Structures are given as C-alpha cells and as structure tokens.
Amino acid sequence: MNDSKLKRFFQDFYLVFVLIFLYAPILTMMVLSFNTSKSRTDWGGFTLDWYAQMFESSSIMDALYNTLLIAFISALAATILGTVAAIGISSMKKTPRNIAMGINNIPMLNSEIVTGISLMLAFLAFGISLGFKTILLSHITFCVPYVILSVMPKLKQTSRYTYEAAMDLGAGPVEAFFRVVLPDIMPGVLSGFLLAFTMSLDDFIITHFTRGAGINTLSTLIYSEVRRGIKPSMYALSTVIFVTVLALLLITNFSSEKQGKSRGLPLTEAEKAKRRHVENVRKGLLVTASFFVVAAVSFTTYRHFASPASNELYVYNWGEYIDESVIQDFEAETGIHVVYDLFETNEEMYPVIEAGGVAYDVVCPSDYMIQKMVENDLLAEIDFDNIPNIDQIDPEYMERSKAFDPENKYSVPYTWGTVGILYNDKRLEELGVEPPDSWMDLWDPRLSGEILMQDSVRDAFMCALKPLGYSLNSTDPGELEEAKELLIQQKPLVQAYVIDQVRDKMLGEEAAVGVIYSGEMLYLQELAEGKDFHLEYVIPEEGTNLWIDSWVIPKNARNKENAEKWIDFLCRPDIAKRNFEYITYATPNRGAFELLDPELQQNKAVFPDWDSLQDAEVYQYLGDEVDSLYNELWKEVKSN
Template identity: 60%
Template sequence: MKKILQNIYLTLIIIFLYAPIATLVVLSFNDSKTRSKWGGFTGKWYISLFKDDAIMNALYTTLIIALLSALIATVIGTAASLGIQAMHRRYRTFMMGVTNIPMLNADIVTGISLMLLFVACRFTMGFSTILMAHITFNIPYVILSVMPKLRQTNKHTYEAAMDLGASPVYAFFKVVFPDILPGVLSGFLLAFTMSLDDFVITHFTKGPGVDTLSTKIYSEVRKGIRPEMYALSTIMFVSVLLLLILINMNPSGKGHDKARAEKTMSNRRRFGRVLMTRVVPAVLTIVVIAGGFFYASRTNISGKEQVVVYNWGEYLDPQVIKMFEEETGISVVYEEYETNEIMYPKIQSGAIAYDVVCPSDYMIQRMIENDLLAEINWDNIPNIKNMDETYMKQSQQFDPGNKYSVPYCWGTVGILYNKTMVDEPIDSWSVLWDEKYKDNILMQDSVRDAFAVALKYLGYSLNSTDLDELNEARNLLIEQKPLVQAYVVDQVRDKMIGNEAAIGVIYSGEAIYTQWENPDLEYVIPKEGSNVWIDSWVIPKNAPNKENAEKFINFVCRPDIALMNFEFITYSTPNKAARALIEDPDIRNSEIAFPSSEQLADCETFRFLGDKNDAVYNELWREVKSK
C-alpha cells in the first residue's frame, strides 16, 4: 500500500509539473489561433515562427544579452570574489552581506532604481542599458557560486608556486583557477539562467526597438499569446530536454562492461571539459561578433532617418512598417506597450523620446492637460481627408479642436452571449445580474470598464465623479460578484469561443474575431448605452523626429494601409475610404464593427477624471474585489 501511495504521489507531481507543458506542445500544433478550439493538426506555426522578424529579433536579443551579461558578470564576479577572500574576516563578512542585498531585494526595486540611475545619468535607454542592468544583478550570483570554492583552496599551494618562480598570473591560472573552475562555471550558468528568465528589470531599463522574449510575450497580452510563441516554447523545451537526457545517460554494466562504462565516463568528462573550455567560448565569440553586426545594421549609425513608434501590442500589421520603410526610406523603430498606464510614465519622465504614440481617449486628454503633446501640422497629413467626420467630432470630447490627435481605431464595449446557452434576446446590462446565469458571466477585470457597466445600468454617466453614484455602482458590483465566473481581460475571447461561459463583457473588435471562430456568439450594445473608445496617434512634445512622425501618421491614414490594419487587428477603422474598400459586405456593413448613430446615441468616451477621482475609483474597485 505504501508503494502504491508513493507511486500515486509521484504521478500527481509529474502531472502538475508537465501537464501545462504538454498543453503548450499540443497547442503549438493547433490549426486554430484560439486555445479554446481544436482546429486540426498543423505545423504552420513553426514555419510562421521563423518568418516572424519580431519574435526572432526578441529571441536573438534574449540570447545575446544573457550570454554577454553572464560572461562579463562571471569575470567581474570572480575577480570580486578573489578580492573579498583576501580581506580580513570582519570586512569579508560585511562585504558578503552587502553582496547578498541585491539577491534579497525585490526585482522591481532593482529595476526602478537602475532606470532612475540611467535617466539621471542621461543614458539613452536601449540595448546597452539592459546589458548593464543584467550584469549588475548577475554579479552577486557569481560571487555566491565562486566564494565556496575559494574557501576550499589551499593558499599555501599558490604561495609555493610563487616561491618556485611562477608569476602571480601564471600561478593563479595553473594553481587556483582549476580548483575554483566548477564554481566559476556554476556562476556563469546561474547568471545566464537568471538573465534569460528576467522580465521586470528588462522592462524598466529597455528602450524602443529592443525586446526580449519576456517583454515581447508580455506586450502581446492585450490580444492574447500568438501560436508562434507556443511553437517557440516547444522548441526550447525539447532542446533542453534532449540536452538533459544526453548529460544524464550513465553507462552501467558488470564485469567487462564495467571497465567499458568507466572508460565511457572518462571520455564523457573529457568531452565536458573540451565543451566548456573550447566550444562554449568559440560559440560565445561567434554570437557576440554576429550580434555586433546585427545591432550595427539596425542602429542609425549611417545617419539614416528614423521614426520611433510606441503602440499597443499586436496593433499594427508588420507589413505596414516594411512598406513605409521602402516607400519613404525612413527606418521605423517599433516598440509595444500593454496599457495606457504603463505608457504614460515613460512619456512623462522623458527617459525615452518617442515620435509617435497611440494612447486611448482619456489618456490623450491627460497628456494634453499635462502639456506632453505637440500640436500636429495638418499640412503634413493630407490623408486626413479620408477620416470620417463623425470620429473627428467624437475626438473633440478629449481633444478640443482636434489639435493633437488623429483617430486610428475605435470600438465599443458590449455584451457577447452564446445563443445556445441563453434562451432570450439580450439588450440590457441587467442580464449581468440575472441569477439564472450564475457562474456563466465574465466581467472585465478593469476598474473603469467594470464601473462603466454599473454606472450606465443605473442611468449615470460612465465619467461620473459623484460619490453617491459611485458608491451605488460599487454596491451593485458587489451584489453581482457571486454570479461572476471570472474577472478577465483577453481571456474572455477564448472562454466564449470554447463555450466556457454564456455571457461576457467584451470589446467589439474581439467580438468580431470570436464570431469567426464560433458562429453561435452574438454581440450587442446594451440599450442603456456603453463606452465608445477611440485610440489615436499623437506626437510627444519631446519627439526628435516630428516631421517623420507626421509622415508616418499620414501613411497609416492612406485607405489601403488603413484597410490592411483593419484586417490585421479586426478593430473598427474610422477611415471612411478604407471602409469602402472592404470587399466582404457582411464585414463592411457589420453593426459590430460599424454600429449606427442610433446605437451609439447613449455611448460615451472615457475622460480623464483627475488623479484624485482616479484614486477614488481604484479604492472602490479594491472594495469590490476584496468582498
């Protein structure tokens, strides 16, 4: 019985550890983009992976930073260990305590501290700042690995070599270094692993055009992780698994086989030494040299004009960038962010100078009020004539006079419901409080979106700052909470496609995609009204390439380019000329993508309510989530 329980326990551990990885591997061969629906077996995501410049650049950046930072940190950390070991015991203890502080510190503290240091020293955020940051937080881990080996060495052996006429350098490499080599290698591998896995420090110290795999994946959260990422993760997992299998294949045998096994192990150790002392340095050298040419070709060292674009993740067709570069000769440095709240501090701090940014309506208002935006020279944007006047007027709610912004995408927030799971037509927010749909309701995990639903249902403005109205909305959300299956963001898409819920609050652009995957889904803007949002192009006041920024904005306002972006992201385009080019009449006349003025009559755009009112909203939302 004990053995049976042990086997069950071991099986459960293996399942918990490897079931997620198995799921990831299976999804990498799923023909459907959504993880909630099996569309058949395919290998196209592996082909697409190696054709995706953004992912390949992120992968290469991740590897080059991990290798360089680990190598440099290993050299510095080993030298520091030698110095610490030579200190008096009291000072050595103090220095080890100081060295351990960065490892005990939260990564976010280290990341923000380094970012502030780089800003204060006027460093340009980019590849170099990430590399310096990774070296900094890797050094303590190298010291931690090397110090135990140094304590095991016999200093008298080193002194004897010196007495026999060896130079200090020769004596170190022939006597001391072989003894501490396992610690040095362990430190290098630990530093490499820590750098490879880092997100927080990279996020705070990176600049435009530089992404690692962690920041790239994080920037895609708004649209959901692409299947290409599943394919890449599968390749990495299989590579590591094969390497571990090769390393841990131990020969065994008896009698004559035992001698053969010992010889095999001896050959394997010799191979390991050759691998670590010759092959790895050679590979590192090749990667570093290749990386140098790679980054030299991408920088502006030749004086080539450029424009630095800061946009939402997966919010622009990559082909548009290539076309713009080919037609104008202007190089595009493209950077992605996840939320308005992450984007805003970077613009406000001035740590990174972007040329074009794509915030949402209320954030544009905030940026205007804080004098962060430059007025647009409309003479440089003749394609503005393609914009529907309706959205230009709508934009005046947050940009009076249309001085600072050009509409890019727009949409609504509404209810997506499964017609096979809901036995009545839905036209009101009230269904979200219907007890017969308990545990089948998905709400947006967003303070403004959640309160907008409650406020509009109560008949108030979604920009209300009246404390009585906000408390009433909070109480309504608390009342609703037992009925809610989950508070989600992009997951509502996959859950609704997979029939995991009956009703969900969703953005209209996502609703279009879900209907392609599951025709049983229906989208509606409730009769009480909702949020109509507009994301627009703006130019920060400190933009170094303002004219190039206006050329880029004018380019994306061109009808054929606007159509490409609409088909890529499925969010509604305010470009009336682009809409006329849509071939599919069902899409061109879709009430989801292009609702009528009657449907939008009671819809509002979000406005920036001020820091004080934002704090009130956040506090009330915390009360809702904590109940």
C-alpha cells in the same frame, strides 16, 4: 513483503505525480503548438503553421536574438567580475569578509521592482538613454552577486598553500592562478555562469524598467501581447526552446557518462594524441565562439544606436495592433527605419512618455489618456499639411475626438470600437433567459455564475452608471457610491472578473454572457464557426463607451516629420484596410471601409449604426483625485 510492495507503489506513485505536476503544463503547451485552432479549448487538427509563423515573425526572432545575446554576454561578464570579486573577498579577514558578503546578498534579497526602478532612475540621472546597453548593464549588475555566491564555497575548499607552492616552483601569479586556483574553483565558476545565464534569460521586471525603444526580450514581448492574448506561435517558440534545452542536457549527460566509463583505463599514445586534438578543437571553438559573440554585440550596438536619427522613426504602440507587413512597406517606400516598441496599457505608456527616458516619435494612446497628455503638455501639435490623407478619416470620428482633443490639434484616429455584451444564444435558451438588451440584464438572478465582467475600473463602473442614468464620466461621489452598491449586489452572480479570458470562456461554453470589446467579435465569430451555438454581440440600450485610439506625437519627438509621414501612410485607404483585416478593430477610415467586403460592412458588431450610438460616450480623463476615488470604490467591490 506486502509492506515493501506497498511502500514501493507509493514511492512510484509519488514520483509519477510530481513529474505530471511539473511537466503537464509544458506538454499541454507543446500539444497546443500543433493545434490548427487558435482556441485553447478545441482541437482543430495537426499543423506546423505556427512554427512557420514563428520563424517568419521578425518581432519574435528579434526578441529571441536579444534574449540569448543579453543572457550570454551578461552571464559571461558577471562570471568574470563575480569570480574576481569572490577571490578578493575570500582574501579578507573574517569581519570584513562577512560584511562584504552581507552587502553582496542585499541585491538578491531586494525586490526586483525596486532594483528595476532604481537602475532606471540611475540611468536617467546620468543622461544614459534606455536601450540595449542599459538592459545589458542591469543584467550584469544583478547577476554578479549570484556568481560570487557560487564561487565562494569553492574558494573555501581551495588551499592557499597550493597557490604558494606553484609560486615557489617558479610560476608567476597569473600562471599560478590559471594552473592551480582556477581548475579547483571551475565547478563554482561554471555554476555561477549557468545561474547568471538562467537569471538573465528569465528576467522580466528589471528588463521592463530598463529597456528602450525597439528592444524586446521574449519576456517583455510576451507580456506586451497579453492584451490581445498570446499567439500560438508563442507556444511553438516555447516548445523549440524546451526541446533544445532538453537535447543539450541529454547530450551533456551522455558525454559525461561516456567519459565516466573510460576513467581508470590506461591510455595509449594514440588515445593521448586524440585527446590533445580534441582539446585543441575545443579551444579553437571557444575562440571562434568568442569572435562571433563580439561580432554579434557590435552588430547589435550598431543596429540599435549607430543609425542616423533623421532616418529613423520610434513607434510606441499596443501589442498586435498593426500588420507587420505594413511596417515593412513603409520602410521600403520612405527609406525610414522603424524602431517599433510595444506597451500593454495606457497606464504603462504614460510614465514612459512623461519621464522622457526614451524619445518616441509617435504613440497610439486611447482617448482619455490623450486628454491627460494634452493637459500635461506632453504632446506636439500635428502639422496636417504633412498629412493629406487626413481627408480619409470620417468627420464623425474627428468630431467625436473633440471630447479629448477639443481642437483636433494633437491626434488622428486610428481604430475605434464599443464595449458591449457578448452572449451564447444556446446557453441562454437552456437557462430560459431572453437575449440581453440592457446593462441591467447582467443583474438577472437566473444568470448566477454565468456572467463574465471586465476586470477594469472604468468598464465595470460604466456597466453600473449607465443603467442608473448617469454619465460614464461621472465625478459625483454620490453617483459613484450608487454604482458601487449596484456592483456589490451583482457580485454573487459574477463567475469571474477577467479581461482576455472572456474569449476562451465563451468559446468553451463556460459562461452565458460576458462584457467584451467589439473588436474581438470577428475573431470570435471565426472560431465559433461550425459549433452548435452562436456568439452574438449587443450594445445595451442605455448606451456604452465608444473608445477611440489615436496617433499622437510626443513633444520631445526627435523625428516629427517622419512621424507625420507615418500617420499619413496609415491613413491611406489600402493600408488602413490591411490593418483592419489584421487587427479586426473597426477603422475610422471611410476610404478603407468602402474597400471592405459588403458582409463586413454590414457586421453591426464591428460597425454599428450611429443610431445605436446616440447615448455612447467617450471616456475622459477625470483627474488624479477622481481616478483615486474610482480605484478605492473598485477595491471595495472586489473585496466585498
């Protein structure tokens, strides 16, 4: 008896453990969706604000709409094609059938990144512009094999003699199929549809390679926002999706259970009539749903492809790098429809522009990438006669921009900032360490396990090159080797090489110091209010990286004048001020700076004195060979 109870206890314990393991992350996300604080480490109180923001965000709603629409249409098309293909394959002889199934299985075993690149190259080779239709075609393509795999077992269980018997009794081939074969294989067909729907809903890699301007699904939208961190409104969105799916499952199970209880009981004429009525209602709903799906597809196609090119503007920008209301105001003032697309890194953006699969009209790269684009003849000269507000850009930033755009012909500064050291004053005091003022302070043995470094090749090497007295744009193998050895010496002291996690770890008092971008400071200072410590930012005395993100116009832009109107609009002081208040990265717009509160103007973390930037440098494009050298040395640091 005791053994039985013990066995029962371990069974229950194991079940509870598995459930916690599976659902604890989801429950955590759901709790955070109601948290007033943006921090993932502090509970600031209950709120529904993030849900309100979710429904108000056009980018999230568009991504949700695209995700569900693409998933449904691709699953439906793949189910039809896959079912027909499965019927054809099942009618083959054994050897051809085995060969066909082997070919069918290859896409499922193939790496998604290979499939995504292959589809993208195929579309470009045939002159098909990337966009909604290419995502849809791609999803149908990779979903069909899963449907075939789901339907084939049911076809094997189906006797061909029932189909022939139906034919003998006078039914035509189509009628015999729908009355005899389809009901038998329907469980497999439905399983295939649900599997295809799920695969499409969850896909990121193939979508990433085959999407075009202005098209985002939830997966690509969330990915593009990683640079700035996922907003709490994304937690709210995920919670809504989870609860909706859970509700549908409960309704389905309840309905099935109710039907199961009624099986085996004789039906009265009234019940039979009721069932016929229900069946007719279901058919009517199916027809209505089909109509709305067709209408939705037509609307989406029209919205993305039918509007005249001369009245559009294709923008390619970082995630969370503009106030959405600014886009709306630009559209209202100019009548130009903005198709807004996001990228996460310069390295992600560059091949898209180089390939020319999507003709963006205006892009916002960083300094060194602009230099690379200029050298590879990818940019058009800007007609500054169409940008009268260029006078609002402080001449100092135009001068700094000459490091990557020597004649100021191709770019207009949008935001700027520095890389520095963020430190927790309370934690340093507990460790007996003075506040840092040099990059070499990141090599202090007393900070062992308390240092957060940027997981970025150029930023990490900058931290080592500057204290050695070298340029952060060094191409000398000997200097880079010295920097590598210095980084290897530091590695035992480093808690982690991270990017966005610096913010949360510092707010959670998990580290004493971290390398961070100055644009994060306003956000961090806001979240740190009321805590028993202060987060301070310092630019080391040896100098640092002064980065500048600027607007440029690709050479293949179809709406160059609209792009120049966009740049001019963003150079307006009132617009630049709104953008700064939203993204918190320093503005080079002197008119906007004058409109800011004096407290913000005096915030030296965001707007440092030029005296402290005398030794600051702008990153430059060093060439593919030197980039490869940096990457190889960085691998040695990380693997040591």
